[in-house]
Amino acid sequence: xxxxxLVWLLTAVILxxxxxxxxxxxxxxxxxxxEFDKHFTTLLWITGAIFVxxxxxxxxxxxxxxxxxxxxxxxxGNNKLExxxxxxxxxxxxxxxxxxxxxxxxxxLDQATEAALKIDVLAKQFxxxxxxxxxxxxxxxxxxxxxxxxxxxxxxxxxxxxxxxxDVISSTIRVPVxxxxxxxxxxxxxxHNFFVRELRIKQDLVPGxxxxxxxxxxxxxxxxxxxxxxxxxxxxxMRTTLIVMSNEDFTRWLVDEGxxxx
Amino acid sequence: MTWLRTHVFSTDHKVIGxxxxxxxxxxxxxxxxxxLIMRFHLIRPDAKIGWFALLWPTGxxxxxxxPELYLSLMxxxxxxxxxxxxxxxxxxxxxxxxxxxxxxxxxxxxPVLNMLSFWTTFLALLTLLAAFFVEGGAPLGGxxxxxxxxxxxxxxGPGQGLGMDCWIVSIALFSIASLMGAINFITTVLxxxxxxxxxxxxxxxxxxxxxxxxxxxxxxxxxxxxxxLLLMDRNLGTSFFLPAGLVVSDQLQNHSGGSPILWQHLxxxxxxxxxxxAILPGMGIVSTVLSVFSRKPIFGYKAMVFxxxxxxxxxxxxxxHHMFIxxxxxxxxxxFSVLTLAVGVPSAIKTFNWLxxxxxxxxxxxxxxxxxxxxVSVFVSGGLTGLFLGQPAIDLYFHDTxxxxxxxxxxxxxxxxxxxxxxxxxxxxxxxxxxxxAPLGHVHFYLTFLGVYAIFIPMHFLxxxxxxxxxxxxxxLEFLADAGVLQKFTTHSAYFTAAVQLxxxxxxxxxxxxxxxxxxxxxxxTTLEWQPSSRPEVHRGPDVYSLPGAREDFVMxxxxx
Numbered sequence: 001x002x003x004x005x006l007v008w009l010l011t012a013v014i015l016x017x018x019x020x021x022x023x024x025x026x027x028x029x030x031x032x033x034x035e036f037d038k039h040f041t042t043l044l045w046i047t048g049a050i051f052v053x054x055x056x057x058x059x060x061x062x063x064x065x066x067x068x069x070x071x072x073x074x075x076x077g078n079n080k081l082e083x084x085x086x087x088x089x090x091x092x093x094x095x096x097x098x099x100x101x102x103x104x105x106x107x108x109l110d111q112a113t114e115a116a117l118k119i120d121v122l123a124k125q126f127x128x129x130x131x132x133x134x135x136x137x138x139x140x141x142x143x144x145x146x147x148x149x150x151x152x153x154x155x156x157x158x159x160x161x162x163x164x165x166x167d168v169i170s171s172t173i174r175v176p177v178x179x180x181x182x183x184x185x186x187x188x189x190x191x192h193n194f195f196v197r198e199l200r201i202k203q204d205l206v207p208g209x210x211x212x213x214x215x216x217x218x219x220x221x222x223x224x225x226x227x228x229x230x231x232x233x234x235x236x237x238m239r240t241t242l243i244v245m246s247n248e249d250f251t252r253w254l255v256d257e258g259x260x261x262x
Numbered sequence: 263m264t265w266l267r268t269h270v271f272s273t274d275h276k277v278i279g280x281x282x283x284x285x286x287x288x289x290x291x292x293x294x295x296x297x298l299i300m301r302f303h304l305i306r307p308d309a310k311i312g313w314f315a316l317l318w319p320t321g322x323x324x325x326x327x328x329p330e331l332y333l334s335l336m337x338x339x340x341x342x343x344x345x346x347x348x349x350x351x352x353x354x355x356x357x358x359x360x361x362x363x364x365x366x367x368x369x370x371x372x373p374v375l376n377m378l379s380f381w382t383t384f385l386a387l388l389t390l391l392a393a394f395f396v397e398g399g400a401p402l403g404g405x406x407x408x409x410x411x412x413x414x415x416x417x418x419g420p421g422q423g424l425g426m427d428c429w430i431v432s433i434a435l436f437s438i439a440s441l442m443g444a445i446n447f448i449t450t451v452l453x454x455x456x457x458x459x460x461x462x463x464x465x466x467x468x469x470x471x472x473x474x475x476x477x478x479x480x481x482x483x484x485x486x487x488x489x490x491l492l493l494m495d496r497n498l499g500t501s502f503f504l505p506a507g508l509v510v511s512d513q514l515q516n517h518s519g520g521s522p523i524l525w526q527h528l529x530x531x532x533x534x535x536x537x538x539x540a541i542l543p544g545m546g547i548v549s550t551v552l553s554v555f556s557r558k559p560i561f562g563y564k565a566m567v568f569x570x571x572x573x574x575x576x577x578x579x580x581x582x583h584h585m586f587i588x589x590x591x592x593x594x595x596x597x598f599s600v601l602t603l604a605v606g607v608p609s610a611i612k613t614f615n616w617l618x619x620x621x622x623x624x625x626x627x628x629x630x631x632x633x634x635x636x637x638v639s640v641f642v643s644g645g646l647t648g649l650f651l652g653q654p655a656i657d658l659y660f661h662d663t664x665x666x667x668x669x670x671x672x673x674x675x676x677x678x679x680x681x682x683x684x685x686x687x688x689x690x691x692x693x694x695x696x697x698x699x700a701p702l703g704h705v706h707f708y709l710t711f712l713g714v715y716a717i718f719i720p721m722h723f724l725x726x727x728x729x730x731x732x733x734x735x736x737x738x739l740e741f742l743a744d745a746g747v748l749q750k751f752t753t754h755s756a757y758f759t760a761a762v763q764l765x766x767x768x769x770x771x772x773x774x775x776x777x778x779x780x781x782x783x784x785x786x787x788t789t790l791e792w793q794p795s796s797r798p799e800v801h802r803g804p805d806v807y808s809l810p811g812a813r814e815d816f817v818m819x820x821x822x823x
Contacts, residue, residue, distance in 0.1 A: 002708065003632060007639050010715050014643075023723035023748060025659075026741065039655060047646045054642045057617055062635065065556070065625045071815065072808040073622035077562035081618070082611065089610040093603040096649060101596055103655035108592035125418075125510070144507045144514055189510045190411040190418060191522060193587070193662065197728040197741065200659045206522055206589045207410055208505025224741055228662045228730040230404050232411060232419040233330040236733040 001066055004059035011055040018048070029198040029219040029244070035103050036200040043096065107201060107214070116182035116214060119173065122155055123185075123192035123205045126234030128225070129154045132168040134258040140164020147188070154188075168257040174243045176250035177220050185211045193229035196242050204229055217244040271381075273373035278380050279359030280693070285384060286351035290679075293342040294760050296335045301753040303327050305746075307735035320420075321399055330420045332734035333402035337421075338390065340405030341429065344536065345436050346387055348678050352543035353478070354380065354443055356685050357471040359693065361447065363791035364465050366456025366798060371449035375442050382439035386432045393421075393428035401426040404732060406533070409503035409525050410510075413495045417510050427496065430489050437486035440478050447475035456790075458800035463819070465789045465804035466566055470546025473570050474539050477577065481535040488528035495520070526588055530581035537674050538577045542570055544681025545612060548634045550804075551684050552616055554787045555631035556623030557815050559805040562615045569608035569615075576605045586654040587661045595654040602652035609645055613638065624808070624815075628785070629703025633684035636711045637677055643715075644672025647722065662732070665725020668718045676714045683707075683766070690770075691784045692791055696777030699769050706765045713759030720748040720755075788818045795820075 017023075028034050065072075120131035120139055133139045140163040147156035157164045175181045185194060187205040194213065195202040198221075203213045227238035245253065272278065302309070307327070314322035321331030358376065362369055370376045393400040398420040403412045407429065416423035451472040455464070464472075491502040499516070503525045506518035553560045560566060582590065582598030616638050625631070647669040650656045660666060683706075690698045729742055736742045736749070783792040789804050798820035806817040 001627075003627070003635060003711075006708065006711060010639075010712075014715075014719055017719070017723065021723060023727050023745065025726060026728070036655065036659065040650075043650060043653075043656070047649055051642065051646050054613065054617075055639060058635065058638055058642075061617060061620045062625065065620060065623045067624045067626050070624050072557040072624040074559065074808045074810055075561065075618075075622065076559045077565065077615070077618065081614075082562050082565045085614045086607060086611055090604070090607045093606040093610075093649065094600055097596075097600045097603040097653060100599070100653040100655035104592065104595060104599075104653075104658070107655075107658065108595075144509055147509050147512070147514075149512055189508055190414070191408055193730075195728070195730070197659070202587050202658050202661050204588050207508055208521060209523075209589050211589045224739060226728075226730050226733075226739055230333070230408070230411070230662075230732040233328070233333060233402060233734075235333075236329060236735055237738055239738050 001063060004062040007055050007059045007062075011052060015048070015052065018044070026198050028200060029217050029221070029223070030200070030215055031218065032103070032106060032215065033198060033200040035106070039100055039103055046092070112180060112182070112214060114180050116180040117175065118182050118184065119175070120155070121173070121183045121185045121194065121205070122188060123194070123227070123238075124154065124188040125190060125232050126227070126238040127154075128171060128173070128238070128240040130170045130173045131155055132170070132254060132257075133163075134166025134168055135255065136163055136166055138163040140167045166258045168254060170257065172241045172243060173225070174245055174250060174253060175217055176247045177244050178216065178218055179247070180214060180216045183213045185213055190231050191229050192227050192231050192238065194225060195228040196223055196225055198223045199242075202228055217242070220244045220246060271377060273369070273377045275358045275362050275370045275373070275376060276693075278376050279355050279357070281380050282350050282354035282358060282383070283356070285380075285387060286347050286355055289342045289346035289350070289387065293339050293347060294763070296339040296342070298756060298760055300332060300335050300339065301756045303332055304735065305750050305753045307737065318399070327734075329734040330402050331399070333404075333732065334394075334400035334421045334425070336732060337402060337404050337429070338393070338400050341390060341433075343675065344405055344540070345433070346383075346390075348540035348674065349436075349440065349536070350383060351682050352540065352547075352678065352685075353447070353471060353474055354383065356467075356547070356682075356689065357447060357474075357543060360689065360791055361450060361468055361471050362454070363692075364468050364789050365451065365454065365459050366790050366800065367450060367454035368797065370446050371454055372446050375446055379439045379442040379446065382435055382442065386435035386439060389428055389435060390432035393425040393432075396424040396428060398423045398425050401429045406529060407492070407525075409492065409495065409522050410508060413492060413503050414508070414510055414515065415496055417513065427493065430493050430496075434486055434489045434493075437482040437489065440482040441486070444475040444478035444482070447471055448479065451475075456797050456800060462564070462567070463800055463803050465546070466549040466560060466563070467543070467546035469567050469570055470543040473574050474542045477535045477539050477542070477574050480578065481532040481539070484528055485532035488525060488532070491528075492525065523585070523588055523590055526585050527581070530584045531578070533584065534581045535574070535577045537670075538573055540674055540678045541681075542573070544637065544678045545570065547681045547685045547688070548616065548637045549619070550789070551630050551634040551688050552619045553805045553807065554688075554785050555626045555628055555634075556620045557626075557807045558619055558623040559803075559807055560615070561618030561621070562611075563803065563805065565611055566615055569611045572608040573605060576601060576608070580605060583652055583657070586657040592654075599652055599654055603649060606645065606649060606652075609641075613642060613645075627704075628687065629698070629700060629707055630684045630688035632704065632707040633680045633687065636707065637680040637684065639711075640672055640680060640714065641677045644669060644674075644677060648673060659728070660725060662730055663725035664721045664729045664731055667731050668721030668725060671718050671721070672714075676718065683710075686770070688785070689791075690773065691780030694774050694777070695780055696773050697780050697784065698773040698777060702765055702769045706762060706769065709762040709765075710759060713755055713762055716755035717752055717759060720752045724748050786814070786816050788816050790819055793818055793820055
């Protein structure tokens with residue numbers, strides 16, 4: 001009996017915290033983020049209803065069928081019911097999987113419809129490096145043999161390549177607002193993960209692979225990027241920021257930095 | 263010598279079962295202690311604790327825990343719980359003890375192999391714990407041991423040297439032991455059933471152990487192979503998991519041609535079925551206990567058996583849902599997603615059937631029954647969050663957040679442990695000839711039930727806020743500045759819930775020596791372990807309760823029609 005009330009109490013507390021608690025997503029800053037939230041909310045309503053129904057039913061059965069010396073009904077099952085709940089859950093659950101495909105595809109499969117600003121991303125234990133082509137619009141050649149962190153060359157830029165001279169290297173990532181950005185994600189040592197909560201995207205950076213990731217941030221601001229794949233003892237400190245700027249500010253920053261690096 | 267043969271190197275399945283349970287008790291106690299230290303560190307990362315320095319002179323110099331020590335505690339916590347608790351207790355422990363009794367077999371099919379399996383597991387445990395005492399300490403890469411972090415050696419971090427080798431050897435030994443156990447269980451079920459014990463007359467517990475053994479046989483071989491490849495990458499200069507051009511601490515590594523993602527495929531091909539290795543025996547126990555204490559047959563016995571098979575089969579086709587954001591083909595994510603959500607269907611069938619079993623029953627709330635009912639509640643709560651994580655679109659945000667931690671602790675950890683508590687309260691009279699104290703069992707259940715929700719629900723909210731898992735502290739993340747209250751609440755709930763377990767252990771050890779003597783069949787159950795003669799002939803299914811016209815509200819399996 002007590003169990004029924006405890007189950008109901010916990011259900012009520014969970015519902016309350018979900019509906020009214022202060023712990024929630026940050027506001028999205030991209031169209032993808034808004035679509036993610038919409039899908040999440042739909043899912044939350046449906047699974048929430050199942051959750052409440054199942055816990056209520058469990059509690060109800062506990063109260064209703066508590067032993068009062070009654071004789072239990074002898075039933076070995078009901079094939080019609082089995083068929084009903086099997087097909088109902090199959091349709092519902094597989095429907096979930098299919099419904100969310102569009103959101104996934106928009107991040108990883110759809111072709112870009114406009115030219116994207118390309119940024120080279122290189123992660124290492126325990127810092128981030130972002131590389132932009134300078135005014136020449138070209139990324140310079142790199143080779144692992146030139147990598148040297150103490151002289152500030154984490155990418156291994158080849159000094160002899162003229163295109164490398166004006167490359168801009170930054171430890172934070174700056175992007176212009178309302179512009180499609182394509183990151184080329186690479187890691188130099190172990191697996192890391194690029195995660196921006198407000199964009200609702202997350203992607204591993206795997207040594208030996210270059211993984212593209214596109215997004216379009218639609219709100220200026222500064223957003224935290226916590227490494228989200230265990231990368232060693234400094235994992236919890238591997239953090240950078242995404243700075244979404246106006247187009248003018250971004251261009252000015254890039255030109256200034258380009259001058260500095262030359 | 264005789265004493266040694268009877269109590270230590272025994273080939274008796276009952277002794278081996280108890281040995282497995284003792285090993286699981288030790289591991290779970292240690293695993294909980296490690297988690298409490300971790301939870302403490304998360305709310306007081308700068309605390310100076312004298313005995314930390316005593317235990318870990320290098321990991322906690324001056325008593326302040328280093329991040330690498332935190333991560334190594336986390337790695338050993340996960341490894342202990344997944345392998346040495348959730349894999350040993352349900353199958354090696356209760357399975358060994360009760361499978362032969364329930365199907366009327368004199369022992370397991372291969373008693374010597376059975377003994378060997380236990381002692382190999384024991385050796386695996388010693389090897390794992392040795393990692394704490396070698397140079398650099400225990401590994402810090404988590405129980406999933408992703409390369410390159412796990413493949414590069416000491417240069418990738420303390421604990422990644424000899425400690426990591428200990429971990430791999432331990433897991434390899436554990437895999438070998440599990441393979442031996444699996445062969446034994448499968449043969450026993452197929453070959454050793456008493457007369458009249460058709461497969462479809464077996465208790466669902468036996469189905470659980472049988473199907474778990476099949477999964478183990480297919481999954482542990484892959485883990486063993488993966489472990490050996492990783493060991494070779496580390497010590498023999500191969501490059502299965504290591505690509506060219508790795509630069510660690512400014513040093514170019516001499517490897518080329520491998521893929522870090524290959525490990526993830528191999529690991530999760532084992533790792534996902536492992537979840538079902540942990541939970542299927544529990545599902546069998548819960549089905550049985552609900553039926554006994556509702557005085558009703560299992561609702562949809564056949565559907566329950568088919569659902570277990572479906573879970574096992576689908577379980578082998580969904581490993582990719584751990585890898586949605588790993589860099590594997592985004593097309594395969596869609597396939598894995600559909601198959602993953604499809605696992606929800608047999609899981610839902612089982613839940614409906616559990617509700618169907620208690621519906622219209624005559625419910626007796628013994629501690630075993632309470633834990634079985636608690637299992638259903640927790641299984642629903644932990645299962646539904648799986649519907650979120652099974653979708654790549656949602657995983658784009660939730661992967662490796664505390665939402666995942668909350669999810670798998672609920673569905674894999676708490677649910678399986680609840681089933682083990684249920685099994686222990688249920689079978690204690692058979693195992694020890696005495697009764698555990700029921701009121702204490704009630705108190706233990708209610709407080710634990712409240713406690714586990716209090717620990718793991720806040721983790722879901724942390725995950726929704728985006729908190730990454732495997733962080734030794736969150737000071738640097740500004741967006742979690744307001745989440746301190748969740749962390750504190752979780753930590754204190756963990757202290758509370760761990761303390762409550764002392765009630766169980768006290769009850770258990772007291773009852774073992776001083777508990778009142780048990781009757782032969784205290785729960786008035788129908789299956790063979792509760793009847794006195796050996797190898798009886800079986801005449802009916804395992805769950806004949808409240809049969810109209812019968813003399814009592816249960817008819818035992820060996821009773822003639």
